[in-house]
Every structure is written in structure tokens, then in C-alpha cells.
Amino acid sequence: MPTHSSAIGEGGGPAEQSRALVLHPVIRQRGERLRDPEKRLEEAVGLTQAIDLHVVHAENIRVDKVQPGTLIGGGVRERMAHLVEEMEIDLVIMDCALTPVQQRNLEKEWGCKVIDRTGLILEIFGARARTHEGRLQVELAAMKFQRSRLVRSWTHLERQRGGLGFIGGPGESQLEIDRRLIDERIGKLNRELETVKRTRELQRSARQRVPYPVVALVGYTNAGKSTLFNYMTGSEVFAKDLLFATLDPTMRAIRLETGRNVILSDTVGFISDLPTDLVAAFRATLEEVVEADVIVHVRDIASEDSEEQRLDVEEVLESLSLDSDVPIVQVWNKADLLDQEEASAVFERAEREDNTVVLSAINGHGTDTFGLILEKLLSRGEERMTRLVAYGDGKQIAWLYENCHVIERRDLNEGMELTISVSDKLVGQMENLFGPVAGKPE
CATH class of the missing domain: 3.40.50.11060 (GTPase HflX, N-terminal domain)
Structure with missing residues (x-):
């Protein structure tokens, strides 16, 4: 060669x-x-x-x-x-x-x-992390890296630009760290992260009481996850043509065109040969993936390395021991970068694959099909029924719209008849709150 x-x-x-x-x-x-x-x-x-x-x-x-x-x-x-x-x-x-x-x-x-x-x-992670948890995870990974090479210096507090001090910079002081100091710092970071983790678990429990299904976006770094997230949510999450533009998990509640409410989660991008300590330190960042109802694998289909990147992402997903019942949607992004011949070939391939959609997160082409695929997968395991509610029962009406997917509404003399799709786990809760179904199963 x-x-x-x-x-x-x-x-x-x-x-x-x-x-x-x-x-x-x-x-x-x-x-x-x-x-x-x-x-x-x-x-x-x-x-x-x-x-x-x-x-x-x-x-x-x-x-x-x-x-x-x-x-x-x-x-x-x-x-x-x-x-x-x-x-x-x-x-x-x-x-x-x-x-x-x-x-x-x-x-x-x-x-x-x-x-x-x-x-x-680690330098990139240090420059990109924004939340308290993200910064703790970065520092923990950096400390473990430092511990393996005691001659290195830790200049996290003195750095004049983003990063973790491995590169160094003008005016940065040199602080020699020995094993004891590093071990003490690692212990302190682990304790702080445990506190953050408990807080996240409480927040997750609160979400589960809502309970909107979670759709987690995963993919190789720079595949366009944040751009798709921004398009779907109308948010302005940092999204640039940069590797590791997103580090901290970002979540937003959105309503699909079908009327269903979901929580969309943007996660850290995967990359080949990510060091073991980094994967372990950032596991909390991927907790939303483990807990997700649907995983969306966003790929840069215009990249010549798209297939290798797919294999890298799938290796990481396998290491997370995901529930085999959790469906995975393949989103082949950046279709706008393909020429006509390439686009035709990609669309033909996608048609032969299950739960696969070709789209452009930049202009939104294909996102309507993406939403329909999500609806199909999220409606699995749900019971479809009708429920008759008195017009004056605002509490029940609000609960049904908040927790169920309302498919159709008919105004009758005796009340409002709602055709709903409801999760099996919520049927009992609904009947405990408002009594048996005053309507008919579908």
C-alpha cells in the first residue's frame, strides 16, 4: 500500500x-x-x-x-x-x-x-460538554486516562479555551498529579455522578407516569441526529457539520402528525475505536437508549463509509444489552447530498428493508414517512377502544388526551365519544381513575 x-x-x-x-x-x-x-x-x-x-x-x-x-x-x-x-x-x-x-x-x-x-x-468532549453531568463524565474519563500515565498534567481548571489540557495552551500552568490525588478525585466524581444518576432516575420515573413513549436517536457522529431532532421538535440544539457536536442528552416532547405525543431524545454520536473507559464513563449518556421504546439509527447515507459506520454503531448497541423487543428504525439521512442515480438506488434498497426511511433532515423530505413508521411501531401492544365521556368531565377528557392517542372524536347527545389507542399498562390505571369503559372495545 x-x-x-x-x-x-x-x-x-x-x-x-x-x-x-x-x-x-x-x-x-x-x-x-x-x-x-x-x-x-x-x-x-x-x-x-x-x-x-x-x-x-x-x-x-x-x-x-x-x-x-x-x-x-x-x-x-x-x-x-x-x-x-x-x-x-x-x-x-x-x-x-x-x-x-x-x-x-x-x-x-x-x-x-x-x-x-x-x-x-477527550479534548473534544471537554470542549463540548455543557451540562453538569456531562462535565462530570468528561472529567471522570480524563482522570482514568491520566491515571494510566502519571507523567501527564491536569490543567482542567487553568485552561484558557475548551478542552481538557492534554494539548496545552498559552499561559497554562503545569500541575503534577500523583496516583493518590487522582484516586481521590475519581472517588469524588463517582459519588457526584451517583447523585446525578439518582436525580435522573427520579426524572425518568416522572416521565413514566406521564407516560409518553421515548424515541431515542442514535448514530455515528455527524450523521445528522441533531439536525433531525431540530427539524422534528422545532428546537435549536447545537447542530453543525462537526464531529461530536452533541454530547449531552437532549429531550423534547413532540406530537406526531397522527396526534401521538412522544419524547424525542438526541444522544452522543458513536465513533469507531472509542476507548473502553470513555464508553463506560458515558454510559449514563446512553441510558435513554436503553430505556427507549423505539431506537432510531440515523445514518449518513451519502458517506462512502456509511456501511462501516453502521457496523460501528451496531457494535455499541449490542454492548448495551438492549431488550430484543425494542424496534429499531433505520433513517438514511442526507439524501439531499445524493445525485439522481445514487438516490434512485438508495430508495430501491430502502424499499426492501423493514422500518427504513430515506430522508433529508435539512429540508424535511421524508419526515412524514418517518412519523408514520414511528406510529406503526408505537401502536404495537396497545388496545383500541371507544370511551363515552360526559361533556362536563374535564378531568377525564384531559387525562385521555394527555395519556392516550385519540384517534377520533364524535359529539353525541349523551356525551363525547372518543376512539382511543391506549397502552395495555394504562388500561387498569384509566379504569381505576374513571371506572370501567363506558363504550365498547374495538
Whole structure:
């Protein structure tokens, strides 16, 4: 395989941006699914740009034999050392996992800061997290990462821009952390997160008493989940063409065209080779997925890497031990980026798949079909009946509209006849509140 290299952003970036070199080591391991190196490099560049770094050069480097002390061989290291000097590189991103020894040796040899894929993702998480829980989760993941390499420094409180201090920045102080201090901090973060988790469970219990079904959006990062969420809810959740634009779970109640109320949940994007500690630390972010009534897998169908991204997402979903009865809807997003021939082929494929819809979250094309699929799946396990309610019984009318899907209303002399679809678990609650059905089962 020939070595690939590319110059990016020639002419220099803004003065305040750190100049970054992105390297993706191509290491073939037996039995491993090898992604397209070009796409993997492109993703690494996107991750780097997501925290406003100026990528001046990006390259795939072939590693035939892993060097224990430096990962890559001497010839490549020497060539990169010249690049770092010539291009005035401040930071090298290694799109792989580095041991602490490898990281220190490369920094010493190249005379600049070096971080690996885990450190880069943590930087992005630190810059993106907005809620108290999100920041706690980020710091916990960072502390576990720090603990494995005690020579690193923690500058979370001193940083002058978003991120977690792995990259460093002007004016940042260096604070040496030993194992005892890290362990104390990890313990404190775990206790705080337990408190947050109990609060979330109370909030979830309150929602279950409502109880609207939860529809959770999942997908590879930058697949368009937040854009779809914004279109469906009329919200303005941060949605840009950036990797990891969304970190904190966001929820909104919406009403489908069929009249059904649901809670739509936007979740953190998945990504390949996400470190185990990060998956564990962000598990609370994915709790809404585990509790969801319907899971919506949003895919960037215009991406050449769409199939590999699908496999990555499905691997994460499998690790969550989801209930096998929970239906999964496939949303093939970004149809607006396809040419006519590609679009025809995609629509033909979708027609052969169950619970699959092709749409564009940017312009809304296909979202009506998406809503109908949700209605079909959410109505499973529901009982359809009619209920006769006196016009003056405002409490019962309000409860039925709030908790059931009202399909039809007929005004009769003796009262209001509502045709409703009601969850099996709510039939008993309804009859306890208002008595047996004063109507007829459908």
C-alpha cells in the first residue's frame, strides 16, 4: 500500500490556532476489520478541526512492525521530525492508541506536543460538554486516562479555551498529579455522578407516569441526529457539520402528525475505536437508549463509509444489552447530498428493508414517512377502544388526551365519544381513575 500524504490549509491558519500534524498509522492486525485508511484519515482530520486546530498536514503512515518504544520506525520518525520543524508544527495527533512511553519518546524526538486518539477525543468532549453531568463524565474519563500515565498534567481548571489540557495552551500552568490525588478525585466524581444518576432516575420515573413513549436517536457522529431532532421538535440544539457536536442528552416532547405525543431524545454520536473507559464513563449518556421504546439509527447515507459506520454503531448497541423487543428504525439521512442515480438506488434498497426511511433532515423530505413508521411501531401492544365521556368531565377528557392517542372524536347527545389507542399498562390505571369503559372495545 503506498503511503498517502496531503497538505491541508496551505497558506496558514489564523494566528491564534495551534498548527497540527495528523498521522494515521495503518497497522494491519489479524482478524481486524480494516477501514478505508483514506476515510479514517479524513475522520481524524475532522476530529482535530472540531476543536479549532489548524491542520497543516495529514498523512497515512504504514507500520509493518510496531516499535515498542515509538510505535513507528526510525525512517518515518526522522521524516516527521523534519516536517515538524519546516511547518512549525505545535502538535502532532496520532490517530491510534499510544503508550505513555511511546508518547514521551515521540515528544522528545519531535520537540512538540503529541497526543493520541483518546486524548484528542477527550479534548473534544471537554470542549463540548455543557451540562453538569456531562462535565462530570468528561472529567471522570480524563482522570482514568491520566491515571494510566502519571507523567501527564491536569490543567482542567487553568485552561484558557475548551478542552481538557492534554494539548496545552498559552499561559497554562503545569500541575503534577500523583496516583493518590487522582484516586481521590475519581472517588469524588463517582459519588457526584451517583447523585446525578439518582436525580435522573427520579426524572425518568416522572416521565413514566406521564407516560409518553421515548424515541431515542442514535448514530455515528455527524450523521445528522441533531439536525433531525431540530427539524422534528422545532428546537435549536447545537447542530453543525462537526464531529461530536452533541454530547449531552437532549429531550423534547413532540406530537406526531397522527396526534401521538412522544419524547424525542438526541444522544452522543458513536465513533469507531472509542476507548473502553470513555464508553463506560458515558454510559449514563446512553441510558435513554436503553430505556427507549423505539431506537432510531440515523445514518449518513451519502458517506462512502456509511456501511462501516453502521457496523460501528451496531457494535455499541449490542454492548448495551438492549431488550430484543425494542424496534429499531433505520433513517438514511442526507439524501439531499445524493445525485439522481445514487438516490434512485438508495430508495430501491430502502424499499426492501423493514422500518427504513430515506430522508433529508435539512429540508424535511421524508419526515412524514418517518412519523408514520414511528406510529406503526408505537401502536404495537396497545388496545383500541371507544370511551363515552360526559361533556362536563374535564378531568377525564384531559387525562385521555394527555395519556392516550385519540384517534377520533364524535359529539353525541349523551356525551363525547372518543376512539382511543391506549397502552395495555394504562388500561387498569384509566379504569381505576374513571371506572370501567363506558363504550365498547374495538
